[in-house]
Amino acid sequence: MDHPDYRMVPVRSRHDQLAAVDSRWFRECMTELRQRWTGVSSHRALNPNERRLFAALEAPQPTTSVIGEAPAPDEPSPGKKARVWKQYFRSRRVATPPPAQLYFNVGHTSLNTPEILTSLGARGIDRVVMLHDLIPITHPEFCRPGDGAKHRRRVLTALRHASRIVVNSQYTADELLAFADREKMPSPPIDVAHLGLEPIFQRGQPNGARRPYFVHVGTIEARKNLAFLLTIWRRLHEKMGDQAPRLVLIGRYGWENEAVLDHLQRSPNLQGLVHQVENLPDTALADLMNGAQAVLAPSSVEGFDLPAVEASALGVPLIASDIPAHREMVPQATLIDPLDGLGWMAALEAATRLRPVAPAYSAPTWKSHFQSIEDHLLPPLAATATAG
Structure with a gap:
C-alpha cells in the first residue's frame, strides 16, 4: 500500500x-x-485459562490439564458471521x-x-x-x-x-x-x-524456571500428526513416570481431529501432562516457545510450515518430521520420519534430559x-x- x-x-x-x-x-x-504481527498490540493480560496454563507448567507435579473447549460439529468460528457481514457492507460490486x-x-x-x-x-x-x-x-x-x-x-x-x-x-x-x-x-x-517472518521472532533467552515441556504450534487437524504424537506421549509417561515432560498444543481446533480429541479428553496417562490453548498473545507465545526443550513439528505433510521456521528463527531447538517442506525450510532441525515412533521416543527422551543446542539458522525475511x-x-x- x-x-x-x-x-x-x-x-x-x-x-x-x-x-x-x-x-x-x-x-x-x-x-x-x-501492529498485531509486529507485537505492537499483542501485550494484553492473560485470561484465566491462560493463567492456569502457566501455573500448571510451573507446578512441581502434574495438575489438571488445561484444555480448551472443542467446537460443536459444523459450528462456525466465533465472530465469523460478523466479519463476513462487515466485509459485505463495506464492499460493492x-x-x-x-x-x-x-x-x-x-x-x-x-x-x-x-x-x-x-x-x-x-x-x-x-x-x-x-x-x-x-x-x-x-x-x-x-x-x-x-x-x-x-x-x-x-x-x-x-x-x-x-x-x-x-x-x-x-x-x-x-x-x-x-x-x-x-x-x-x-x-x-x-x-x-x-x-x-515478523521482527518479534528473534532469538530469545530460554526460561529455565519450569519443568521440561515441549510445544507444538498449529491448528489441531489430522495432517499435523498429533494423534501419533499423543500416543508417543502416553508411552513417554509409561516409561519415564514422574520424569515425563509436558506438552503444550497451541492452536485452535480444526477438522478431522476426532482421534486427537479422544486422547485429550479420555486418556488418563495424559491428564496433567498435555495442555491445549489458542489465541495466545504474541508475548506469551514467544515466552512458551523460548522456554521449551524443543518445538515439535511432526506433520505428515506441509506446504511451508511457518511455526517451524519461527521456532528456528527464535533459536529454539526444533524436532520435525522428515518431509520435503522441512528439508527445504528447516534442514538444521532434528528430522525424523513421521511414522518412526521409536525414533521420536528416543529424541524426546534425550531432549527432556538435556535441552539440545539449536544450530545457527538464517530465516527468510x-x-x-x-x-x-x-x-x-x-x-x-x-x-x-x-x-x-
Missing part, C-alpha cells in the same frame, strides 16, 4: 465477481494487523474492474470458477495467483470431505487462466508441476517466494519475499504506477 511506484486497489470476490473494498477501512484493517495492469490473488478464494480471471484477461490485465499448497489434492484424507474436489477446481482454474503463479516453497512448486503433468496441462511461469515479487512481477508496472 505504501510503495512509491505502485497504486494498489483492494478488491474481494463476491458471487464470482469482484467487489471493491472501502480503501480507508481496508488500510485501517491492515494497519491493525501489522465492480461492474468494470478499475484501470490496472495486474490482479494479485494471494489466497485460494474466488478460484472455484474462472469468471473473474477470464474477465480480467479479456481486459488485458495480468492475473497472478498465489497457491499455498496442494494438500487437499495430494492428501485428501487429511482434509474435510469435498475439499479435494474443490481445491482441484481452484488449481485447474489457476493453471488455465493465471498469467503467473507464486508459491511459498519449492516443494509446492514441484507438486504443482506434477499435478499439471498428470492433468496433461501446461503451466504458466511459477515463482517461489518463501514467506517472511519479508524484505527478501517482496524483493522477489518485485523482481519477477512488478518492474514492467513501475513506469505507469497503475498496479491494481
